[in-house]
Amino acid sequence: EIVMTQSPATLSVSPGERATLSCRASQSVSSNLAWYQQKPGQAPRFLIYGASTRATGIPARFSGSGSGTEFTLTISSLQSEDFAAYYCQQYNNWPLTFGGGTKVEIK
Amino acid sequence: EVQLVQSGAEVKEPGQSLKISCQASGYSFTNCWIGWVRLMPGKGLEWMGIIYPGDSDTRYSPSFQGQVTISADKSIGTAYLQWSSLKASDTAMYYCARVVEGAQRGAFDIWGQGTMVTVSS
Numbered sequence: 001e002i003v004m005t006q007s008p009a010t011l012s013v014s015p016g017e018r019a020t021l022s023c024r025a026s027q028s029v030s031s032n033l034a035w036y037q038q039k040p041g042q043a044p045r046f047l048i049y050g051a052s053t054r055a056t057g058i059p060a061r062f063s064g065s066g067s068g069t070e071f072t073l074t075i076s077s078l079q080s081e082d083f084a085a086y087y088c089q090q091y092n093n094w095p096l097t098f099g100g101g102t103k104v105e106i107k
Numbered sequence: 108e109v110q111l112v113q114s115g116a117e118v119k120e121p122g123q124s125l126k127i128s129c130q131a132s133g134y135s136f137t138n139c140w141i142g143w144v145r146l147m148p149g150k151g152l153e154w155m156g157i158i159y160p161g162d163s164d165t166r167y168s169p170s171f172q173g174q175v176t177i178s179a180d181k182s183i184g185t186a187y188l189q190w191s192s193l194k195a196s197d198t199a200m201y202y203c204a205r206v207v208e209g210a211q212r213g214a215f216d217i218w219g220q221g222t223m224v225t226v227s228s
Contacts, residue, residue: 001169034214036215043202043218043220044152044202044218045218046215046216049207049216087152089154089214089215091210091214094212095156095166095169097154098151098152098153098154099151101152
């Protein structure tokens with residue numbers, strides 16, 4: 001099973017600042033990586049697939065990069081609605097697996 | 108509009124059985140894989156398994172194989188997650204989600220609203 005490790009567990013950022021979230025795979029997943037956002041009490045929201053392609057309706061301030069084992073989600077200028085938990089997921093190998101998540105909180 | 112609507116919250120005792128549902132609409136139910144994801148209190152998302160409603164082909168995470176059963180009724184566009192004997196450790200929010208069209212191994216693009224399952228004596 002591929003283990004996905006996200007860091008940091010918690011990221012404290014001021015509104016308007018840039019946030020950089022990391023996701024590492026225990027073995028290569030090529031570009032078969034997705035990112036999700038989840039707010040308390042809500043279902044996850046699909047953000048990014050193919051490591052770098054934004055899903056429909058996702059603002060351009062969200063960008064993904066990386067391939068192989070190292071991936072990054074960048075939020076260029078945090079808005080109030082962006083404070084949430086973020087999860088990466090690999091879909092290269094069975095079983096598909098999620099990372100443990102990064103909580104982005106207001107500094 | 109493409110959507111997944113899940114059944115309501117459940118409170119059960121240990122040892123009881125349970126089947127929760129996820130009704131799809133707005134797309135061809137038989138042509139997309141649909142899966143289940145667990146969110147335990149204070150924890151992260153866990154991929155449980157997926158089913159292809161067209162032929163009921165099913166894939167499970169080893170962590171959930173034998174612990175739950177995923178099924179689908181294509182005549183009514185509904186997927187199910189069931190337990191034969193619940194444990195307190197099954198207490199969690201459960202989400203159904205659609206795999207992106209055309210993919211077996213793929214990201215989840217549409218999510219249900221979640222079903223909270225509480226198991227307590």
